[in-house]
Amino acid sequence: xxxxxxxxxxxxxxxxxxxxxxxxxxxxxxxxxxxxxxxxxxxxxxxxxxxxxxxxxxxxxxxxxxxxxxxxxxxxxxxxxxxxxxxxxxxxxxxxxxxxxxxxxxxxxxxxxxxxxxxxxxxxxxxxxxxxxxxxxxxxxxxxxxxxxxxxxxxxxxxxxxxxxxxxxxxxxxxxxxxxxxxxxxxxxxxxxxxxxxxxxxxxxxxxxxxxxxxxxxxxxxxxxxxxxxxxxxxxxxxxxxxx
Numbered sequence: 170x171x172x173x174x175x176x177x178x179x180x181x182x183x184x185x186x187x188x189x190x191x192x193x194x195x196x197x198x199x200x201x202x203x204x205x206x207x208x209x210x211x212x213x214x215x216x217x218x219x220x221x222x223x224x225x226x227x228x229x230x231x232x233x234x235x236x237x238x239x240x241x242x243x244x245x246x247x248x249x250x251x252x253x254x255x256x257x258x259x260x261x262x263x264x265x266x267x268x269x270x271x272x273x274x275x276x277x278x279x280x281x282x283x284x285x286x287x288x289x290x291x292x293x294x295x296x297x298x299x300x301x302x303x304x305x306x307x308x309x310x311x312x313x314x315x316x317x318x319x320x321x322x323x324x325x326x327x328x329x330x331x332x333x334x335x336x337x338x339x340x341x342x343x344x345x346x347x348x349x350x351x352x353x354x355x356x357x358x359x360x361x362x363x364x365x366x367x368x369x370x371x372x373x374x375x376x377x378x379x380x381x382x383x384x385x386x387x388x389x390x391x392x393x394x395x396x397x398x399x400x401x402x403x404x405x406x407x408x409x410x411x412x413x
Contacts, residue, residue, distance in 0.1 A: 198274070200273075200274065200277055203281070204274075204277035204278070204280075204281065205277075207277050207280035207281055207284065208273070208276065208277055208280065211280045211283070211284070212276065212280060212293065212295060215280075215283070215291065215292050215293045216292060216293065216294070217231055217233070217236055217267050217292035217293075217294060217301075218231040218232060218233075218235075218236065218304070219231075219304070220294050220296065220300055220301055220303075220304055221296065221300065222300070225304060228303050228304055229304065230304055230305070230306045231304050231305060231306065233265070233305075233306065233309055236265065236292060237265030237290070237292075238265075240263060240264055240265040240290070241263075241264050241265070241311040241312070242264070242265045242266075242267060242309060242310050242311060243257070243261075243264055243265070243266050243267070243310065243311060243312040243313065243314070244266075244267050244268075244269070244301075244305075244310050244312070244313045244314070244343075245257075245266065245267070245268045245269070245313070245314040245316070246269055246298045246313065246314065246315050246318075246331065246340075247269065247270055247298070247315070247316070247318055247319075247331075248268040248269070248270045248275065248279060248316075249270070249275050249316070249317065249392060249393070249394060250275055250278040250279065250282075250392070250393060251268065251270075251275065251278055251279025251280075251282050251283075252282065252390060252392055252393070253314070253316055253390055253392055254266055254268050254279065254291060254314075255279070255282045255283060255286050255288060255291070256390040257388070258286070258288040258290050258291050259286055259288060260388060261290075262288075262290060264290065264311075265290050265292070266290055266291045266292065267291075267292050267293075267294065267301070268291065268292070268293050268294070269294045269296065269297070269298040269301050270293070270294075270295060271295065271296050271297055273295060276293060276295045279291075279293065280293075298331075298336070298340075299336065299339070302339040302340065302342075302343060305343045306343075307342050307343060308342075308343070308344070308345045308346070309343055309345070310343050310344045310345065310348055311344075311345055311348050311349075312348055312349045312350070312351070313340060313344060313348070313349075313350045313351070314350075314351050315331055315332075315350070315351070315352045315353075316351070316352075316353045316392065316394075317353055317354060317355065317392065317394040317395065317398075318330065318331045318332075318352075318354065318359070319331075320354070320356040320358075320359050322356065322358070327358075327362060330359065330362060332352070332359070332362050332363045332366045332367060333366060334366065334369065334370060337366060337367060337369075337370035338370050340370070341370045341371045341372065341412060344412040345412065346412055346413070347411060347412060348411070348412045349409060349410070349411060349412075350367070350372060350409075350410040350411075350412065351386065351407070351408070351409055351410075352367070352407075352408040352410070353395070353405060353406065353407055353408070354405070354406055354408075355395070355398035355403040355404060355405045355406070356403070357404075357406075360406045360408070363408055364408070367408075367410050368410075371412060371413050372410035372411060372412055372413060373410060373411050373413055374408065374409070374410055375409045375410065375411055376408070376409065381407075381409070382406050382407055382408055383404075383406075383407070384407065385405070385407055386407060386409070389407070
């Protein structure tokens, strides 16, 4: 007889995947027919390889040179509507981009933007970034972005934030020495936790003055989340770390 409960989940899913609680949304309001078309016609072709446990139960590493050649590879964790990643891909055609986003409405929005921009250097994992960390080769990334992540404002939910060792340690393993990790947030307590936890995972904060975290990066494009923060009177923070 099983003792599995929501408070005491099984160690593994039937697929063999480790049991990882996911607290966000996978889908919101109904998709437009055009967005349904993007998902059906474009998403599979933009996969970076076998990431899911169903496709890759042995957790073989992705063959990134087969996908991107000798390009540097940048990762965006939770790309929202995808405007930042498409902007970066247009500005850096010599870089390969991987975006992770479990919220299917955001994935559909990104696919529409890719069609419009006609970029060819983006690959998408429509799922949890932790599954991507399983199959990315170590020291394979030159840059990573965490932009306006879910703040989980209640104190009892802070362990759900990305900036915990559960997420930061595997991310650090996938970044090359000297790689850059950018974090943008408008939540002051998220800044506190980020500055406490990220250095513990093997990074150094590169700010030398207040202007370094108050001023957007030179290649920044303001996202819809940031515009909402400005409208509601919150101050964006731009935190830059380097992998040691």
